Amino acid sequence: MSTGKRLAKRSIIGTRVAALGDDGLYYSGMIQAVKTPAPFPENNNCINLTPNTRYTVRFDGGKLTREYRDAELIGPGFRGLAGVRLRAGQRVFLTYNGREVRADVLDHDHDSDELRVQVHAPAAEVPIELRKRLDEIRLLESRKSARLADVDTDFARLADMAGDRRRASATIEVPAHHMQGSRKRGPSSSCDLGYGERDDQMNECNAALVLMSLSCSPNSPRPSAWGDRSSVSPGASSSSGSSWRSGTPSPPPVSSSFSDEGIAMDYEDKPPTKKRINIVFECTWRGCGYITGSCSSIEAHIRQTHLGPKKEGESDHEEEFYYTESEVTAAAPAPTLSHRDMCRPPHEDPDYQRQLVGSYRQGLLSTMQNGSARPISIPITHSWSTSHSPKHIKFTGANSSPGSPGRRPRSDNKKCRKVYGMDQRDLWCTQCKWKKACTRFGD
């Protein structure tokens, strides 16, 4: 989890830095030792740093070490690339086509801080020449991308192995320039991020890979945990099944459209573009389906309910096998084929409320309750498992009860008819014209 950026705060030692070599090129290495010449007995930053502190850098790939002052080092906790002049031949790293690639500097225009670099994209036969700004390149290879840059191990491939995706994308490389201008996602979209945000996302990918491998390992206490998951659902008491949509019960054409205020606005107090993402942890123990909003509580649940007290010295994080982490989008739900899509918003249904209390004690519930019964649609997407199709929380008994017809209570709001009158019918919102629920003055 820790990146070089973090390391600098805790301990300088081990931090990856770049430092000038004899040939005027920067080389990456790791801080091996810190020497503080002046006796500063108790410096408050715990590591006795002074302006004269010298850092012993051990360069990668060899035993060569050398001492530098902090101003000479480039890396987390030290200076950045700004103002640095790079020579031709300098090895740099940059994000190209969504993944980190190695490149060599061809030249560096110090005025505009633009560089011409020659990229050694793993997929490309021929080196590509690019213009990059200085702030777009790095001297240090990001830890994660050591793998990314590797031809044989890219995430698109790993994902392919995990799921049933077409392998074509792994073997037939799409020319890079197609991707760059395109709004389409690349094959490994969730990992396809810029440098800054990549760490966290990458961790998800790593976590997915780790979990997948764990779930198949003989050590896994229940190797079928993942497989069970899909089969468990139908009988599970509080989760599984289908979903419903936040729009009005009936008019499908309109509810998905936000032109003319969109019916979805009836139930949302936020702009439609904003989505609230909640992380939900769901117990995958057979027949359980317990859902909670925090990692610690799901682990506590699994430990207490299913696994029993932890043995002394046991730290295998066994709980992790029995829950999944999912994103819950509270707006703009994914469309489903479920017939429940046509049903009333669940916040109108008391059964639903009860179900909700049972299953969403945290987070979501508070949203519901103090949000004056705003509908939450809960398509759960397993962001890192391609083997699980999008799953939806099912609230059994809700929506289908004959006693709760799918008609919304008539709102007290003004309606186009009232406001404009019949003679100005052309001023009505389309919904009113069509005898549908008014969207202009909707609640």
Add this chain to the structure above:
DNA sequence: GTTGCCGGGTT
């Protein structure tokens, strides 16, 4: 009776 709007049909 009027109004809002669901459900479903037509273009």
Add this chain to the structure above:
DNA sequence: AACCCGGCAAC
């Protein structure tokens, strides 16, 4: 998707 309308239910 846009449009239309019968019909139901809330007012």
